[in-house]
Amino acid sequence: MPPTPIRFGTDGWRAVVADDFTYENVRAVAQGVAWYVDGDDRPLVVGHDSRFTAELFAQAAASVLVANGRHVVLLNRVTPTPAISFTIIRKHAAGAMAITASHNSAEFNGIKYKPDFGGSAPPEVVANIERETERAQREGVTTIAYEDALATGRMTIADPIPDYLAQIGTMVDLQLLRDRGLRILHEAMYGAGAGLIAEAIGPGRTTIEQLHCERNPGFGGMHPEPIDRYMPEAMQRMGTGGFDIGIANDGDADRLGIIDEHGRYVNQLQVMSLLAMYLLEIRGERGDIVRSITSSSMLDELGRRFGVSVDEMPVGFKYIGQKMKETNALFGCEESGGYAFRGHIPERDGILSGLMAAQMIIDYDKPVSALVQHLADLVGPHAYARHDIAFPREGYEQRKQDVYKKFSEHEPAEFAGVPVARVRSDDGFKFYLSDGSWVLMRMSGTEPLMRVYAEAPTDARVAELLAEMEHAVGVEEPAGIAS
Numbered sequence: 001m002p003p004t005p006i007r008f009g010t011d012g013w014r015a016v017v018a019d020d021f022t023y024e025n026v027r028a029v030a031q032g033v034a035w036y037v038d039g040d041d042r043p044l045v046v047g048h049d050s051r052f053t054a055e056l057f058a059q060a061a062a063s064v065l066v067a068n069g070r071h072v073v074l075l076n077r078v079t080p081t082p083a084i085s086f087t088i089i090r091k092h093a094a095g096a097m098a099i100t101a102s103h104n105s106a107e108f109n110g111i112k113y114k115p116d117f118g119g120s121a122p123p124e125v126v127a128n129i130e131r132e133t134e135r136a137q138r139e140g141v142t143t144i145a146y147e148d149a150l151a152t153g154r155m156t157i158a159d160p161i162p163d164y165l166a167q168i169g170t171m172v173d174l175q176l177l178r179d180r181g182l183r184i185l186h187e188a189m190y191g192a193g194a195g196l197i198a199e200a201i202g203p204g205r206t207t208i209e210q211l212h213c214e215r216n217p218g219f220g221g222m223h224p225e226p227i228d229r230y231m232p233e234a235m236q237r238m239g240t241g242g243f244d245i246g247i248a249n250d251g252d253a254d255r256l257g258i259i260d261e262h263g264r265y266v267n268q269l270q271v272m273s274l275l276a277m278y279l280l281e282i283r284g285e286r287g288d289i290v291r292s293i294t295s296s297s298m299l300d301e302l303g304r305r306f307g308v309s310v311d312e313m314p315v316g317f318k319y320i321g322q323k324m325k326e327t328n329a330l331f332g333c334e335e336s337g338g339y340a341f342r343g344h345i346p347e348r349d350g351i352l353s354g355l356m357a358a359q360m361i362i363d364y365d366k367p368v369s370a371l372v373q374h375l376a377d378l379v380g381p382h383a384y385a386r387h388d389i390a391f392p393r394e395g396y397e398q399r400k401q402d403v404y405k406k407f408s409e410h411e412p413a414e415f416a417g418v419p420v421a422r423v424r425s426d427d428g429f430k431f432y433l434s435d436g437s438w439v440l441m442r443m444s445g446t447e448p449l450m451r452v453y454a455e456a457p458t459d460a461r462v463a464e465l466l467a468e469m470e471h472a473v474g475v476e477e478p479a480g481i482a483s
Contacts, residue, residue: 002137002138003025003028003137004020005130005133005134005137006020006025006028006029006130006133006134006137007130008113008121008126008129008130009444009445009446010315010316010318010444010445010446011102011112011120011316011317011318011445011446012098012100012102012110012111012112012113012446013029013110013111014101014102014104014108014109014110014446014447015108015109015110016107016108016393017051017052017107017108017109021108021109021110023057023060026057026060026061026099026111027060027061027064027136027141027143028133028136028137028141029061029097029111029129029133029136030060030061030062030064030065030097030141031064031068031132031133031136031141031142031143032129032130032131032132032133032134032135032136033065033095033097033113033129033132034064034065034068034070034142035068035132035135035136036125036128036129036132037070037094037095040094041071042071042092042093042094042116043070043071043072043073043091043092043093043094043156044065044070044071044072044073044093044094044095044096044097045072045073045075045084045087045088045091045093045095045096045097045114046058046061046062046065046072046073046074046075046096046097046099047074047075047079047081047083047084047087047096047097047098047099047160048075048078048079048098048099048100049078049079049080049081049098049099049100049101049191049192049251049252050078050190050191050192050194050215050216050217050251051099051100051101051106051108051109051217051251052106052109052217052218053217054078054099054100054109054217055078057099057109058074058075058097058099059074059146060143060146061097061099061111062074062146062149062155063143063144063145063146063148063149064141064142064143065097066144066149066152066154066155067142067143067144067149068142069154070154071154071155071156072149072154072155072156073087073091073093073156073158074155074156074157074158075087075157075158075159075160076157076158076159077159077160077161078192078194078215079160079161079192080164080191080192080193080196080249080252080253080254080349080350080351081098081100081102081112081114081192081252081253081254081347081348082164082253082254082345082347082348082349082350082351082352083160083161083164083253083351084096084098084114084160085098085114085118085119085345085347086118086160086163086164086167086344086345087158087160087163087164088114088115088116088117088118089117089118089345090160090163090164090167091158093116094115094116095113095114095115095116096113096114097111097112097113098111098112098113098114098252099111100112100192100251100252101251101252102250102251102252102254102255102446103223103224103225103226103250103251103252103255103336104224104251104446104447105219105223105224106217106218106219106224113125113126113129114347117321117325117345117346118345118346118347119317119318119321119322119324119325119345119346119347120316120317120318120321120347121318122318122319122322123318126318161196161199165196165199165200167344168200168351168352168355169200170343171341171343171344171352171355171356172352172355172356172358172359173359174200174201174202174355176359176362177201177206177355177358177359177362178201178202178203178204178205178206179204179205179206180205180206180362181205181206181207182206182207182244182245182358182361182362183206183207183209183242183243183244184197184201184206184207184208184209184243184244184245184246184247184358185208185209185211185234185237185238185243185245185246185247185259186198186208186209186210186211186213186246186247186248186249186354187211187212187226187231187233187234187246187247187248187249187257187259188210188211188212188213188248188249188253189212189219189222189224189225189226189230189231189248189249189250189251190212190213190214190215190216190219190220190222190224190251191219191224191249191250191251191252191253192249192251192252192253193249193253193350193351194210194212194213194214194215195210195213196253196351197210197247197351197354197355198210200351200355201355209237209243211233211234211237212233219251224250224251225250225251225255225337226248226249226250226255226256226257226337226350227257227265227267227268227337228257228265228267231248231257231259231265234246234248234259235259235263235264235265236263237263238259238260238261238262238263239262239263240263241261243261244261244358244361244367244368245258245259245260245261245357245358245361245368246258246259246260246263247354247355247357247358248354249350249351249354250337250350253350253351254338254347254348254349254350255336255337255338255348255350256271256337256338256339256350256353256354256357257271257337258271258354258357258368260367260368260369260372261367261368261369262369264369266368266372267384268295268335268336268337268384269295269296269298269335269382269384269455270296270298270372270375270382270384271337271339271357272291272295272296272299272333272334272335272339273296273298273299273302273375273379274357274360274371274372274375275331275333275339275353275356275357275360276289276299276302276330276331276333277302277374277375277378278356278360278363278364279330279331279341280302280306280308280330281306282360282363282364283363285330285342286306286307286308286330287308287327287328287329287330287331287342288308288309288310288311288323288324288327288328288329288330289302289303289308289309289310289311289329289330289331289332289333290310290311290313290320290323290324290327290329290331290332290333291310291311291312291313291320291332291333291334292312292313292314292315292316292319292320292333292334292335293312293313293314293315293424293427293428293430293440294315294334294335294336294386294440294442294451294453295312295333295334295335296382296384296455297382297436297438297455298375298379298382299333301378301379301380302378302379305378305379308330309327311323311327311329314426314427315334315335315336315427315428315442315445316334316445317332317334317338317340317346317347317348320332320333320334320340320346321340321346321347322346324340324342324346325346328342329342330342332346334348335386335453337350338350339353339356341353341356380457381457381458382455382456382457383455383456383457383458383459383461383462384453384454384455384462385453385454385459385462385463385466386451386452386453387451387452387466387470388444388449388450388451389449389450389451389452389470390448390449391448391449391450392448393448396448399443400443403441403443403450403473404428404429404443406473406474407429407441407472407473408425408429410472411423411429412431412472415431415433415439415465415468415469416461416464416465416468418433418434418435418437419433419434420432420433420434421433421434427442428440428441428442428443428451429441429442435456437454437455437456437457437461437465438454438455438456439452439453439454439465439466439468439469440452440453440454440469441453441469441472441473450473452466452469452470454466454469
């Protein structure tokens, strides 16, 4: 039987360890990358997150690259994906392989490929690597033992964090953060960002309490995605008082979650809008805002208020980052908690975003809760929710095709009694309603999930829109729905 083709989703290839994520398949992807960059003499970076044996998978990938004559910079510690991406720029590399499954649960691992500009690989690059990986699965892989790869002299072992934190210091005022006396809780979710908020700020009047900052490849049983339902302990700890802000990061620290001083979760659409508001109103910066279709219309209102363009892209920084590069955009964001800033890499960075949020409360001289109210005063009331509906992994791709086919054949003229003003169907189905609200259904590119999103003026209205969408696509598994 021929091997199953390896396919990259929204951002990288992800699979269950010891099922499809095996040394054999990791080596096949590395061989595909080696062939893809053939003729480019620049080195390749290889790094990894905190998952089970991630460093051994990284060594296996690096050994294949070296065996193919490549020079490799192998990172010597658990490293956030944005720090791996920045190392590409710092080392003038051709690209990087990041061994990570990002926010996926502990049974997964994966590979993200980052091209020479330090962002997510655009679709044409992904297609080329997939094609070369299939060739490697057919023709075989050239590799050598890790110790022999080291002995060739073509592998350099490097610590990426000092240069990465120096770059962070060009984006935020670390001395201000150090001296102001903030009280920060950092929920690292056992991920690759563990300890880095404290390391970036350093010793001073500001204090950082660290939660789940030790390495635990099983993530302590938690799902390493920084949203409210996955971090009750951090929210409870914040609710006891004594903190100014809670900063949470996902498994590879490219996403950010924020908890206010009262222990209330600030949702992703609010956070992206707060950061954009801060850049525009306090820092006085100008430039395009690039957002995903799953993100907030609050950004459109901020764009109108401050005279900047807002571009809406399909989900994934492979689209958002490219648009940021084209327009020299000020800010890029997506609903999953990924935020990018001009002057850095065109890619999500949960560590930088968390430090930016901390400086925001200093520069506004307001607590997080007051900033959320200030945002509402500027753009009006906006409520939001997302439901994730789990499907079995077996047969997911066929289910995905069936759902899209069914929905494309029955596009409604109204939703929950409100006329549909326009429809976007290039990444799921998004319905823009005549009252300014919206509802969207899309099948995840990284997990076996259908995601349903809505934004409207009230929580009650959001609930109506979600229920109407789920009914329209014939969801029959209410037990699989998580808000």
